[in-house]
Every structure is written in structure tokens, then in C-alpha cells.
Amino acid sequence: MNAVLQLASEGSFLLGGDAMWETSKIGFNFSFAPGLTKWMIVFWGVMLFMIVAGVIGVRKKALVPTGWQNFSEWAVGGLTNFFTKMIGPKLTKTFGPMLVTFFIFILLSNYSGMLPLNFSTEEGTLSLSNLQAPTSVFSVTAGFALIVFCCVHFAGFRENKLGYFKHLISPVVIMLPFSIIDEIVHPFTLALRLFGNIHGEETVVEQLGTLSVVTSGWVPACMEILGVLFGLIQALIFSLLAAIYISEAAEHE
Amino acid sequence: MDIDFAQMIFAITNFLILLVAMYFLMYKPLKQTMEKRHDKIKSDIETAESLKADADKMKEEISAELAKSRETAQDIINRAQKTADAQKEEIIASARAEADKLVEKANAEIKEEKEKALGEIRDEAATLAISAASKLINQSLDDDAHKKLVDKYIEEAGEVQ
Amino acid sequence: MDVNGFYALSAALAIGISTIGPGIGQGLASAKALEGMARQPEIIGDLRTNMLICLAMMEALAIYGLVFAFMLFGKIA
Numbered sequence: 001m002n003a004v005l006q007l008a009s010e011g012s013f014l015l016g017g018d019a020m021w022e023t024s025k026i027g028f029n030f031s032f033a034p035g036l037t038k039w040m041i042v043f044w045g046v047m048l049f050m051i052v053a054g055v056i057g058v059r060k061k062a063l064v065p066t067g068w069q070n071f072s073e074w075a076v077g078g079l080t081n082f083f084t085k086m087i088g089p090k091l092t093k094t095f096g097p098m099l100v101t102f103f104i105f106i107l108l109s110n111y112s113g114m115l116p117l118n119f120s121t122e123e124g125t126l127s128l129s130n131l132q133a134p135t136s137v138f139s140v141t142a143g144f145a146l147i148v149f150c151c152v153h154f155a156g157f158r159e160n161k162l163g164y165f166k167h168l169i170s171p172v173v174i175m176l177p178f179s180i181i182d183e184i185v186h187p188f189t190l191a192l193r194l195f196g197n198i199h200g201e202e203t204v205v206e207q208l209g210t211l212s213v214v215t216s217g218w219v220p221a222c223m224e225i226l227g228v229l230f231g232l233i234q235a236l237i238f239s240l241l242a243a244i245y246i247s248e249a250a251e252h253e
Numbered sequence: 254m255d256i257d258f259a260q261m262i263f264a265i266t267n268f269l270i271l272l273v274a275m276y277f278l279m280y281k282p283l284k285q286t287m288e289k290r291h292d293k294i295k296s297d298i299e300t301a302e303s304l305k306a307d308a309d310k311m312k313e314e315i316s317a318e319l320a321k322s323r324e325t326a327q328d329i330i331n332r333a334q335k336t337a338d339a340q341k342e343e344i345i346a347s348a349r350a351e352a353d354k355l356v357e358k359a360n361a362e363i364k365e366e367k368e369k370a371l372g373e374i375r376d377e378a379a380t381l382a383i384s385a386a387s388k389l390i391n392q393s394l395d396d397d398a399h400k401k402l403v404d405k406y407i408e409e410a411g412e413v414q
Numbered sequence: 415m416d417v418n419g420f421y422a423l424s425a426a427l428a429i430g431i432s433t434i435g436p437g438i439g440q441g442l443a444s445a446k447a448l449e450g451m452a453r454q455p456e457i458i459g460d461l462r463t464n465m466l467i468c469l470a471m472m473e474a475l476a477i478y479g480l481v482f483a484f485m486l487f488g489k490i491a
Contacts (some may be wrong), residue, residue: 031254047274051271105271143261143262192467237470
């Protein structure tokens with residue numbers, strides 16, 4: 001494992017030691033650097049918020065829900081119904097909680113990128129900037145996509161047993177490499193889409209803020225209002241596409 | 254584009270922790286609460302329906318009972334009417350019979366009186382006739398013989414009539 | 415123009431050109447979807463979900479361009 005990671009961090013992971021293109025040349029830098037970064041704190045903050053809000057939401061167990069309990073029941077029940085309509089009750093029973101958690105977590109971490117709570121004391125002065133959303137880190141979205149990838153093939157294997165692998169060579173055997181590429185591209189685009197949207201939005205806000213003194217206040221604010229919509233849509237798209245991939249894998253003949 | 258495997262592992266582990274926590278702390282209790290509510294509403298609806306069915310049944314029973322009692326009342330009235338009619342007829346018939354009897358009795362009495370009177374008149378007439386005749390012929394006859402003679406005569410006259 | 419200049423130019427071109435196609439495609443798709451919604455308001459829910467999926471698929475193309483722009487931007491020394 002360490003040797004592989006060593007190779008990876010040297011940038012010759014994909015094409016061998018004396019390949020003409022090193023991986024860093026095609027844009028992917030693999031590394032293994034344990035250490036606490038700022039978005040990890042945000043990640044834990046979002047986790048803590050979700051757990052605390054969830055526990056407060058279900059604490060009372062009242063038969064006539066009010067207030068926060070009503071809201072959390074509406075959110076979780078509504079999302080579960082949405083996914084049930086999408087992929088059917090059987091798959092929702094297994095993957096519903098995961099998809100709902102994905103949606104809420106991605107939504108909250110997208111929005112966490114708008115909180116101006118990032119204290120930095122560089123250059124001797126205290127300055128506030130937006131937090132870095134966990135979803136604007138490619139490692140995180142890649143990790144999420146990896147979870148989805150595992151779930152997709154778990155669902156497919158559970159529903160169709162060994163017959164599941166037949167879909168790789170479904171029309172003709174020659175399709176095998178393309179099918180494999182297809183299977184890999186799905187989660188890859190899932191990760192890239194989320195990362196690109198959130199990171200792009202954050203970068204745009206950051207760059208607009210530095211353009212000029214006149215526009216530095218309200219133009220990024222307008223962009224962030226748009227970002228509220230984008231964050232919601234991206235969270236929905238991620239969980240929706242994950243659900244669709246899972247149901248597609250489960251429905252294979 | 255940087256992919257840090259340590260960060261990736263961090264994200265995956267923490268997400269799985271979050272998933273497990275959310276499942277056991279929120280999703281499951283929430284589902285239980287919703288299921289409990291679902292069951293309660295269902296049982297409430299069922300109870301309401303059974304109560305309504307009971308009420309309907311009772312209403313039907315009551316209306317049937319009412320119809321029956323009404324019928325009975327009508328029956329009683331009819332019977333009373335009939336009895337009254339019969340009694341009336343009986344009373345009228347008996348009254349009529351009584352009246353008839355009275356009339357008959359009166360008639361009989363009248364007849365009797367008349368016959369009695371006629372007899373008296375006949376006797377008187379015979380006596381008068383005898384006295385007149387004795388006065389006329391001045392001849393005294395045996396009273397009894399005369400009377401027999403006169404009676405015979407009158408009877409003959411009656412037969413001739 | 416040195417190498418950094420080419421990197422910057424190609425980054426701009428990558429994101430600029432890659433947004434043209436998805437922009438037109440998303441416009442057409444949304445227009446048709448909205449038309450359908452106006453014509454049959456009773457299937458708005460289904461249409462919206464499917465429209466979002468289609469838009470996400472098209473969005474992926476623009477995102478590839480954006481990612482490449484980021485990569486090229488990162489190469490500017």
C-alpha cells in the first residue's frame with residue numbers, strides 16, 4: 001500500500017515509471033498526507049449540526065408533531081417519499097437513509113461555504129472570509145462517489161446475483177471495455193460535477209470580491225444568492241443520480 | 254486536481270459514521286413515530302367506522318321497533334274499533350229486539366183488551382137484547398134458556414158473517 | 415508570450431468554449447420542459463425531476479471544461 005502511494009505521490013501512478021506523461025502532467029496529483037485541514041473542521045461541524053438537529057427533532061416523539069419535529073419529519077418523510085417514487089420501496093428500504101443523509105449533508109456543506117467565519121491572521125491583520133465547504137474538495141466528493149459506486153454494485157449484485165456481471169457484455173463481448181469505462185465514468189462525473197459546481201461557485205465569489213472596491217460588496221452577494229439555488233440543485237442532483245444509478249443496476253436482467 | 258487519499262478516507266469514514274448516527278438517532282425513531290401515528294390514525298378510523306356501523310344498526314333497529322309499535326298501536330285501534338262496532342251492533346240489535354218484544358207485548362195486550370172489551374160488549378148486548386125483548390114480549394123466560402138462545406143466535410150470526 | 419501566458423489563454427478558452435454547447439442545450443431543454451409544464455400542469459413534478467437530471471447531464475460537459483480550466487490555471491507558475 002505504501003509503495004503504491006509512494007508511486008502515486010511521485011506522479012507516476014497511472015502510466016509507470018518512465019512513461020512519457022507523468023500523472024501530474026495530466027492534472028491529477030495523488031498524495032497521502034494525513035493532517036487536519038480547515039474543511040475537516042467544517043465537515044465535523046456539519047456532522048454535529050445534523051446529529052444534534054436530528055436528535056432534537058425526534059426527541060419528543062409526539063403523535064401530533066409541532067415545531068422542529070414537524071420540520072424534520074417533513075424533510076425526512078418527504079425525501080423518503082421522493083426516493084420511493086423514484087426507485088421503488090424495496091431499494092429505498094436499503095438505500096433511503098443513505099440517500100437522505102447524502103442530500104442533507106451535501107446541502108448543508110454547500111451552504112456552509114457561504115458562512116463568513118473563516119478567521120485568518122495572515123499579514124498581521126485579522127480578516128474574515130468564507131469557509132471552505134467540504135464539498136468543494138475533490139477528495140471528499142470522490143470519496144462520496146466511491147461510496148455510491150460501491151452501493152450501485154452491491155445493489156446490482158444483491159438483486160441479480162452473478163447474472164449482474166452479464167450486463168457488462170450485454171450486446172456483444174467486445175463492449176466489455178466500454179462498459180467498464182461507463183461504470184467508472186458514472187461515479188467520476190458524479191464527483192466532478194459536485195466538486196466543479198461548488199468549487200467554481202466559491203472561486204467566482206472569491207474572484208469577484210477582489211475585482212474592484214466598488215463591486216466587491218454586492219456582486220459576490222448576488223452570486224451567493226444564486227449559490228443558494230445551486231447548492232440545493234447540486235445536492236438534489238447528487239442524491240437523485242445516485243438513486244438512479246442504484247435502481248439501474250438493480251434492474252439489470 | 255489533487256486527490257489526497259488521507260482526506261478521501263477521512264471523508265468516507267466520517268460520512269459512514271454520520272450515516273450510522275443519523276440512522277439510529279434520527280431515521281429509525283422518526284420512522285417509528287410515523288408508524289405509530291399511522292397505526293393510531295388507522296385504528297381511530299376503524300373505531301370510528303365501527304361506531305358508525307353500530308349507530309347505523311341501532312338506528313335501523315329503533316326505526317324497525319318504531320314501525321312495529323306503530324303497527325301494534327294501529328292493530329289495537331283497529332281491534333277496538335271492531336269491538337266497538339260489534340258491541341254497537343249487538344246493542345242496537347238487542348234494543349231492536351227489546352222494542353219488538355215490547356211492541357208485540359203491547360199488541361198482544363191491546364188484542365186481549367179488545368177481545369175482553371168485545372166480550373163485554375157482546376154480553377152487554379145480549380143482556381140488553383134480552384131485557385128489551387122481555388120488555389117487548391112481556392114474557393118472562395128462563396134467563397138461562399134465553400141466554401143460550403141468544404148466544405146461539407149470535408154465533409150463527411158470526412158464522413154467517 | 416511565455417508558457418504561462420499560453421496556460422492562462424487555454425484555461426480561458428477551455429471554460430469559455432465548453433459553456434457554449436451546454437448553454438444552448440440547457441436552454442432548449444428547459445424551454446421544452448417549461449412548455450410541457452404549461453401545457454400539462456398535472457405532471458409538473460415528474461417533468462421537473464427529469465429536467466433536472468437532463469440539465470445535470472449537460473452541466474457535466476461544462477463542468478469538464480471548468481475542471482480543465484482549473485487544472486490549466488494551476489499550472490501557471
